[in-house]
Every structure is written in structure tokens, then in C-alpha cells.
Amino acid sequence: MRTYPMGRRFTAVPLLAALLAVVASVLLGPGAGIAAATSYTPIAGAGSTWAENAVDQWRRDVNQYGMRISYSGTGSSDGRRQFLSGTVDYAVSDIPFQTHPTDGSAAENPAAGSYAYMPIVAGGTVFMYHLTIGGKKVTNLRLSGDVVTKIFTRAITYWDDKAIKADNPGLALPHRTIVPVVRSDGSGSTAQFTLWMANQHTSLWNAYCAKVGRSGACGQTSNYPTTSGMIAQSGDLGVAGYVAQGYGEGSIGYVNYSYALNAHFPVAKVLNHAGYYTEPTPQNVAVSLLKAKINTNKNSADYLTQNLNGVYTDSDKRNYPLSSYSYMILPLKVEGTFTKAKGNTLGAFSYYFMCQGQQQAPSLGYSPLPINLVKAGFDQIKRIPGVSAQSIDIKKCNNPTFSADGTNKLAQTAPYPKACDKKGAAPCTTGSGGATTSSSSTGGSSGGTTSGGGTGSTGTTTGGTGTTGAAGTTTGGASVDPDTGQTLSPAGSSGGTTSAGATTAGGTVALAQPVTVAGQSGWSSAQTLMLLAAIALFALILLPSVVSRVLHSRKDSAS
Amino acid sequence: MASAEAGSGRPGLHDDIPRRLGTARGTGDRIFRYQLTSAGVVVLAIMAAVGLFLLLRAGQALRATGFSFLTTAQWQPDVHRFGIAAVLTGTLLIAAVAVTISVPLALGTALFISDVAPRPLRRTLVAMVDLMAAVPSVVYGLWGLFFLQKNVIGLSRWLSDWFGWIPFLHVDGAQPGDPLASASVYTASTFVAGIVVALMVAPIQCSVMREVFTQAPAGEREGAYALGATRWGMIRAVVLPYGKGGVIGGTMLGLGRALGETIAVYLIISPVFNIQPHILQTGTNSVSSLIALHYGDASDFGMSALMAAGLALFLLTLVVNFTASSIVARSRSGAQSEG
Numbered sequence: 001m002r003t004y005p006m007g008r009r010f011t012a013v014p015l016l017a018a019l020l021a022v023v024a025s026v027l028l029g030p031g032a033g034i035a036a037a038t039s040y041t042p043i044a045g046a047g048s049t050w051a052e053n054a055v056d057q058w059r060r061d062v063n064q065y066g067m068r069i070s071y072s073g074t075g076s077s078d079g080r081r082q083f084l085s086g087t088v089d090y091a092v093s094d095i096p097f098q099t100h101p102t103d104g105s106a107a108e109n110p111a112a113g114s115y116a117y118m119p120i121v122a123g124g125t126v127f128m129y130h131l132t133i134g135g136k137k138v139t140n141l142r143l144s145g146d147v148v149t150k151i152f153t154r155a156i157t158y159w160d161d162k163a164i165k166a167d168n169p170g171l172a173l174p175h176r177t178i179v180p181v182v183r184s185d186g187s188g189s190t191a192q193f194t195l196w197m198a199n200q201h202t203s204l205w206n207a208y209c210a211k212v213g214r215s216g217a218c219g220q221t222s223n224y225p226t227t228s229g230m231i232a233q234s235g236d237l238g239v240a241g242y243v244a245q246g247y248g249e250g251s252i253g254y255v256n257y258s259y260a261l262n263a264h265f266p267v268a269k270v271l272n273h274a275g276y277y278t279e280p281t282p283q284n285v286a287v288s289l290l291k292a293k294i295n296t297n298k299n300s301a302d303y304l305t306q307n308l309n310g311v312y313t314d315s316d317k318r319n320y321p322l323s324s325y326s327y328m329i330l331p332l333k334v335e336g337t338f339t340k341a342k343g344n345t346l347g348a349f350s351y352y353f354m355c356q357g358q359q360q361a362p363s364l365g366y367s368p369l370p371i372n373l374v375k376a377g378f379d380q381i382k383r384i385p386g387v388s389a390q391s392i393d394i395k396k397c398n399n400p401t402f403s404a405d406g407t408n409k410l411a412q413t414a415p416y417p418k419a420c421d422k423k424g425a426a427p428c429t430t431g432s433g434g435a436t437t438s439s440s441s442t443g444g445s446s447g448g449t450t451s452g453g454g455t456g457s458t459g460t461t462t463g464g465t466g467t468t469g470a471a472g473t474t475t476g477g478a479s480v481d482p483d484t485g486q487t488l489s490p491a492g493s494s495g496g497t498t499s500a501g502a503t504t505a506g507g508t509v510a511l512a513q514p515v516t517v518a519g520q521s522g523w524s525s526a527q528t529l530m531l532l533a534a535i536a537l538f539a540l541i542l543l544p545s546v547v548s549r550v551l552h553s554r555k556d557s558a559s
Numbered sequence: 560m561a562s563a564e565a566g567s568g569r570p571g572l573h574d575d576i577p578r579r580l581g582t583a584r585g586t587g588d589r590i591f592r593y594q595l596t597s598a599g600v601v602v603l604a605i606m607a608a609v610g611l612f613l614l615l616r617a618g619q620a621l622r623a624t625g626f627s628f629l630t631t632a633q634w635q636p637d638v639h640r641f642g643i644a645a646v647l648t649g650t651l652l653i654a655a656v657a658v659t660i661s662v663p664l665a666l667g668t669a670l671f672i673s674d675v676a677p678r679p680l681r682r683t684l685v686a687m688v689d690l691m692a693a694v695p696s697v698v699y700g701l702w703g704l705f706f707l708q709k710n711v712i713g714l715s716r717w718l719s720d721w722f723g724w725i726p727f728l729h730v731d732g733a734q735p736g737d738p739l740a741s742a743s744v745y746t747a748s749t750f751v752a753g754i755v756v757a758l759m760v761a762p763i764q765c766s767v768m769r770e771v772f773t774q775a776p777a778g779e780r781e782g783a784y785a786l787g788a789t790r791w792g793m794i795r796a797v798v799l800p801y802g803k804g805g806v807i808g809g810t811m812l813g814l815g816r817a818l819g820e821t822i823a824v825y826l827i828i829s830p831v832f833n834i835q836p837h838i839l840q841t842g843t844n845s846v847s848s849l850i851a852l853h854y855g856d857a858s859d860f861g862m863s864a865l866m867a868a869g870l871a872l873f874l875l876t877l878v879v880n881f882t883a884s885s886i887v888a889r890s891r892s893g894a895q896s897e898g
Binding site: 046074075077078080081082101104105106108174175176177179184185186213222223226228229230231232233234241242245246247248249250251527 | 633635637638640704708709712721731732734737739740741742743744745746747825829830831832833841842852853855856857858859860861
């Protein structure tokens with residue numbers, strides 16, 4: 001009897017030891033990792049939400065090397081401000097320091113030589129919208145530049161406006177209010193968007209600025225001037241989130257392309273100067289930014305910053321006018337909380353995303369940097385104090401834009417838009433190559449990444465992507481058949497409320513013709529009855545007690 | 560405060576000349592007393608320091624605008640056009656909506672817990688209310704943003720459709736007869752923010768009220784019952800009059816918190832800078848969410864302007880809280896608990 005438990009105890013010992021070993025390995029495992037990682041001091045940054053999806057991906061990637069990078073997407077303005085006050089080690093901003101702001105805001109005055117710009121990723125500012133016709137999400141909306149400007153300056157307030165119809169022949173737009181969703185915080189997205197409006201649609205934009213009480217011309221501004229009927233949300237995510245909500249129907253907001261992909265929402269194709277409606281696929285952005293004028297004067301404080309005028313007016317058919325680069329602001333001096341050890345981490349992180357990280361850009365909805373900017377970026381990284389300089393074989397970065405002869409491969413192979421994306425052309429219809437475009441493009445489909453396919457490649461891609469603009473919303477069939485979302489106009493969109501929805505199944509288009517039912521407003525017999533019912537209900541509850549009280553009081557007074 | 564008579568020896572009842580009363584305090588007592596006094600002084604000093612800090616930092620902005628700081632409904636500090644007319648109105652409206660909703664809720668809950676609920680249930684209910692108070696405000700904010708907002712639209716629409724003739728329930732741009740009317744005019748409104756804030760302040764109000772209600776003297780309760788009062792009669796005749804101070808104090812305390820609520824409001828509202836009295840309509844603003852929104856990207860002068868807005872809020876909540884505490888102190892229940 002006694003030996004038995006003893007025996008058990010003996011067997012338990014190795015078991016216990018094994019358990020301890022496991023525990024120890026579990027405890028030490030990460031510990032060992034940390035030990036290896038101690039060479040990297042954690043760093044923190046803040047800024048752009050426009051580029052946040054890319055930065056976040058890279059941060060997660062380098063976690064495996066023991067780099068602890070934190071980043072908070074609080075808006076470009078906040079990022080720059082925090083960089084100036086030394087509370088972050090690096091900042092990400094879509095626009096450079098505003099040393100001479102045009103909107104009357106206070107100038108930002110960084111100390112010369114204390115910072116450097118480095119482009120980190122390219123992308124497009126898109127107009128993500130939420131619109132349904134006959135219960136089906138519209139996924140192939142097209143807008144020209146001045147219509148976009150008019151929408152965001154409240155000059156156009158209904159979706160069935162003539163100007164929008166002109167951009168979308170055949171689409172039976174509903175008489176629904178347009179709700180522009182803008183950024184409430186200081187934002188680089190806003191700055192890029194307003195710069196484009198100020199540059200391309202100057203009179204419209206200035207008229208709006210004057211109307212909303214910004215003194216005279218606001219030009220480029222980081223804080224969108226709002227007016228009634230607009231919704232202001234903070235962060236690209238806030239804007240995208242509002243548009244995607246059920247009550248966001250009829251809204252349109254400007255965000256980075258990646259947010260529309262993540263939300264599975266369509267984006268409006270914007271008319272370029274070649275007369276084509278395009279969306280910012282990685283290829284299109286790459287093409288567009290060939291025309292961006294980069295400051296190549298190494299002695300300039302604005303070295304590597306962009307001038308986008310050429311992008312706005314580019315006559316390439318694949319151009320997406322609102323393409324731009326986003327920048328990281330690197331510290332060049334050891335001061336405040338920034339140390340050489342942090343510089344080492346920042347340098348290693350920067351090398352990672354300037355090289356390998358760029359491969360992921362297209363799948364996230366961004367466009368990779370071209371070779372000249374990557375090279376320039378490498379030179380900028382060398383200027384970070386404490387960096388351990390690496391000599392990277394640029395060919396091994398597998399950046400999709402690199403080619404043996406130094407040209408931008410991504411831009412060169414970018415497909416041209418379909419004929420039906422041409423201004424004035426009949427909307428892309430089922431079956432034609434272009435049809436895919438329209439629905440796919442918008443499709444912000446999840447697989448989304450590819451949506452590149454949208455523009456370019458033919459049906460196949462789109463189908464693959466699930467293009468579906470319909471994506472989230474509609475049937476599985478839709479995702480197989482890329483043509484969904486094609487809405488065709490029914491006879492009358494008159495009366496303002498009528499609209500047609502087209503549902504495709506297996507290539508056939510079924511048109512639904514909603515009927516306008518007279519809405520009820522004002523007082524009618526139904527309301528009188530409602531009121532009477534309410535009064536009767538209250539009477540039923542209150543009368544007995546009131547009556548009894550009255551009777552009692554009479555009795556009291558009588559006695 | 561421990562007054563002279565509290566710890567004194569036996570007063571000579573029949574002496575003509577009142578004996579001088581003194582308190583013999585032990586060292587422990589004295590140390591404890593000093594500790595408490597210094598703690599009280601430190602609290603006051605911190606308050607004063609906060610006020611002073613705000614005043615100093617706000618000075619630059621206030622000097623630039625002067626009185627128009629209170630009347631301007633814009634926020635462009637960098638071009639020296641800014642004021643709190645709009646944000647302060649928004650703050651007050653949100654707080655008003657919150658208090659309107661939370662007070663009946665808190666009052667009912669407090670009465671239920673103190674006088675109606677069976678004894679075993681009470682402890683659970685008290686714990687639950689306290690738990691509600693412990694939920695971080697960002698959770699309320701997210702809940703409001705992602706759950707409440709879309710569900711409250713129907714109510715907002717109904718209210719504005721039928722009661723839109725009441726000025727503050729009017730919604731510009733509402734199209735009651737239009738089946739395609741946009742729901743977004745009802746989102747991000749004072750009303751939605753107010754409901755969320757109401758749920759955040761209700762637990763505090765409820766705790767204060769419940770405390771007071773449970774203190775209502777048992778003798779008077781029994782007396783009311785003995786005279787034949789029903790439970791509701793007893794509550795009306797004894798508990799409510801006794802707890803009046805607590806109700807008002809709790810309400811004001813909740814109001815103070817509602818005025819300062821930041822993150823939940825920040826998440827829900829769509830900030831506007833004109834005076835927007837329509838509570839159901841999209842767009843409102845509050846001082847604290849203004850500060851949260853622009854704290855990061857403000858220039859030096861902009862920061863000073865934000866501090867000035869903060870100062871206004873500080874003074875407002877100070878007034879509200881002082882009023883509350885003086886009302887509570889003057890009421891019967893409050894006087895008893897203070898004495």
C-alpha cells in the first residue's frame with residue numbers, strides 16, 4: 001500500500017521536471033527573443049491615417065526581428081506637431097511642414113537640419129461612397145473633377161443632379177441627398193484633396209471658402225471647412241466607417257484607397273485629363289506619379305517633396321489625378337527623447353519598408369515607390385543618427401516597379417482603361433471587357449488588393465477579385481460574375497424618387513422599377529386617430545384615480 | 560469639522576457660568592487632524608493651480624479676442640477668429656439632453672433599489688449600477704457609435720416628423736415624405752451624444768440618490784406606514800422630501816460630469832462651429848471634444864485658445880458643482896450627513 005503511492009511520486013518527478021522544462025522554455029523562449037531584440041530600442045511615431053494601413057503592416061512585419069515600433073494614426077497635422085515638440089521619434093505626413101500655410105493657420109517652423117523627408121509609399125485619395133439603387137449597391141459611379149468639387153462644396157446636393165447624370169449615362173440615380181463626409185481633424189488627406197481642388201477648380205473652391213467664412217482663399221488646408229449638411233469624422237477610418245454604416249447611405253467621403261478596400265466599398269472613378277474615368281489601382285498610381293515633380297535639390301529643406309501639378313493635368317489615359325506620395329519625417333539630430341539607439345531601430349525599420357515592405361504595397365491598396373525614390377530614401381536613411389548603414393542590393397527587394405533597365409515596370413505594364421471608361425461612352429455593360437472594370441473597380445473587393453485588375457486586366461481579374469463591388473452586399477453569384485452592379489436606366493427616373501436597380505444573375509439583367517409612393521407628411525386623419533388613442537389611453541390610466549380623488553375630497557369637505 | 564463640543568468632557572449642567580471647553584487631543588489625533596487638513600488644503604491648492612494654469616495659458620488667446628471669445632461661433636485660432644459661443648452651446652445642450660434622460664432613470668432605479676426591490680436583489684442591483692459606472696467612457700462611445708446610433712435614428716426621425724414644430728426638435732433638411740430621405744441628418748447629433756452621456760452619468764446620480772434614500776429615518780417611514788400610507792404614499796411623504804437634497808445634488812453632479820464628458824462625445828459627434836440648437840440634427844460640438852480633437856495639431860496660439868475654452872468649461876463645472884454641494888449641504892439629508 002505504501003509503495004504504490006511512493007512509486008507514483010517517483011513517476012511524478014520526471015513528469016514534473018518535464019513540465020518545468022516546458023514552462024521554462026515557454027518563459028525563456030520569448031525571453032531569448034527579447035534578448036536578441038535588445039539591440040533594438042522601441043520607437044514611437046504618429047501621423048497620417050492615409051498611410052496608416054501600410055505603416056501598420058510593416059510594423060507587424062518587423063515585429064519578428066524584435067523591433068517594437070509603435071505608430072498612432074492621429075492625422076498628419078498631429079504627427080508633424082508631435083515631431084516638432086519632440087514627443088515622437090518619427091512622424092508620417094502626407095504633406096511637408098507647412099512653413100508658409102495658405103489657409104491662415106500658424107506656420108510650422110522646424111529647425112533646419114533637424115529633419116528629413118523620405119517618401120514611404122504612394123497611393124490615391126479616393127471618394128468612397130454608399131449609394132444603392134433599388135436595394136442594390138451602386139459600384140460603378142464615375143465623377144468628373146468639378147462634380148467632385150461641387151459635391152464637397154455643397155454646390156451639388158442631390159445624387160440625381162444633372163452633372164452627376166452626365167458622368168453616368170444610363171445610371172438611374174435616386175433623388176437622394178448627398179452627404180459629404182470630411183475629416184474633422186487636421187489631415188493630410190484633406191490637404192491633398194483641397195490642394196487638388198484649389199489647383200484644378202480654383203473658382204469653385206475659393207467661392208466655397210468665402211461662403212463658409214474662411215477669409216478669402218483657403219487654398220490648401222489641413223482642416224476642412226465644413227458647412228451644414230456635411231459630416232465631419234476624425235481619421236480616415238472614421239470617415240470610411242461612417243460611409244460604410246447603414247445610415248451612411250447617400251454619403252461620400254475622401255479616404256485612402258486602402259480604406260475602401262478594407263471596407264469592401266466602391267470608390268468613384270475620377271475623370272482625368274485624358275478623358276477617362278479611372279481609379280487609383282497601384283498601376284494607375286505608378287503611372288500618374290511619373291509626372292510628380294520631386295524636389296531633387298539635396299540642399300533644399302524640402303528635398304524629395306512632391307509637386308503634383310503635373311499629376312493633376314497628366315494626359316495619360318491611366319492617370320488618376322489624386323495620386324500622391326506619403327512621407328516619413330526622419331529625425332536627423334539626437335535631441336529630446338530621440339537617441340542613437342532609437343536611430344538604429346528607425347534605420348533598420350526604414351530599410352525594411354523601403355525594400356521588402358514595398359512588395360506589399362499593392363496588396364494593401366497602395367502603390368510601391370519607384371526605384372529612384374527608393375535609392376534616394378536609402379540615402380536619407382543614412383542620415384539618421386545611430387543608423388547602422390546597410391548596403392542593399394536593390395534588385396533583391398522584389399519591388400514591383402523595378403526593372404533591369406531602370407524604368408518603372410509597374411507603370412509600363414499598367415493596362416489602359418477600357419473604352420467604356422471614356423468620358424461620354426456608354427457605361428460598361430455586361431460581357432464587354434470594360435464591364436468588368438466598372439463593377440470591379442468599385443468593387444473594392446476584399447481580395448481587393450487586386451482590384452488593380454479592375455482597371456486593367458480584363459474580366460478574369462475582376463471576377464477573381466470578387467469584384468464584386470457587389471462584394472459584400474450581394475449574392476454569391478455576383479462575385480463569380482463580375483458584371484454585377486451594373487445598373488441600367490429604366491425609362492423614367494422622373495418624379496425624382498424613382499430609380500431602377502439592376503440585378504444580374506448569370507449575365508441577365510433584371511430591372512426593378514421601384515414605384516414612388518406618396519410620402520405622408522402633415523396632419524391627416526391617421527394622426528388624429530393616433531392622438532385620440534393616446535388620449536384615451538392616458539384617460540384610462542389617469543381618470544379612475546382622478547375621479548376617486550375628486551369624490552373623496554368632496555366627501556371630506558362634506559364631512 | 561470636529562467642533563469644540565464634540566469631544567469635550569462633561570458640561571456642568573447646573574453651573575451658571577459656562578465652563579470653558581477645551582479638547583484634549585492625543586498625539587495620534589493631532590497627527591490625524593493635520594493629515595486631513597493638509598489633504599484638504601492640497602486638494603484646494605491643486606484646484607487653484609489648475610485654474611491658474613488654465614488662466615495663464617489662456618491669457619494669450621483671451622487678450623487677443625477679449626469679450627468676443629464668448630460670442631464668436633467659429634474656431635480658427637490661427638487667424639484670430641475663434642470663440643466658444645457654438646461649442647459652449649453644444650456642451651450645454653448635450654448635458655441638458657443627458658440630464659433629462661438620466662435623472663428619471665437614476666431616480667427610478669434609486670427608489671427601486673432603496674425601497675422596492677427585495678433585499679437579496681438589492682446588493683446585486685447596487686453592484687450592477689456600480690459596474691455601469693466603472694465602464695470606461697470609450698466603451699460607451701464605441702457602443703454609441705456602432706450600436707446605438709443606427710438604432711436611434713428611427714426615434715429621432717419620428718420625433719422630428721411629429722414634433723418638428725417645436726423649435727429645438729426641428730431638423731433642417733429632413734424630408735418626412737421622401738422614401739429616399741437620407742438618414743444621416745439624424746446621425747452624429749446632440750441627441751445621440753446626449754443619450755450616451757446619460758447612460759454614463761446615470762450610475763453616479765443613482766448612487767448618490769440611493770445613498771440618501773436609504774438614509775431616510777426608519778422612524779418616519781414606520782410612522783407613515785402606521786398612518787396607513789401605501790408604499791408609494793410613504794415614498795412621497797417621507798423618502799422623497801427627505802432625499803430632495805440628494806436628488807438635486809446627484810443631478811448636478813451628473814450634470815458636471817456630462818459637461819466634461821470627452822471621448823464618448825468625441826467619437827459620436829460631427830463637429831460644427833455654428834450655434835446649432837436643433838438637438839436631433841446632425842452636427843454639434845462640445846468644449847472637451849474640441850480640445851481632444853485639436854490638442855494634437857494646434858499651434859502655440861491655438862493651444863492657448865484651447866486652454867481658454869478649457870478654462871470656460873472649468874469655471875462652468877466649478878459653478879455647477881459648488882451649487883450642487885451647497886444645495887446638498889442645505890437639505891435635511893445633506894445637513895445630517897455633513898454634521
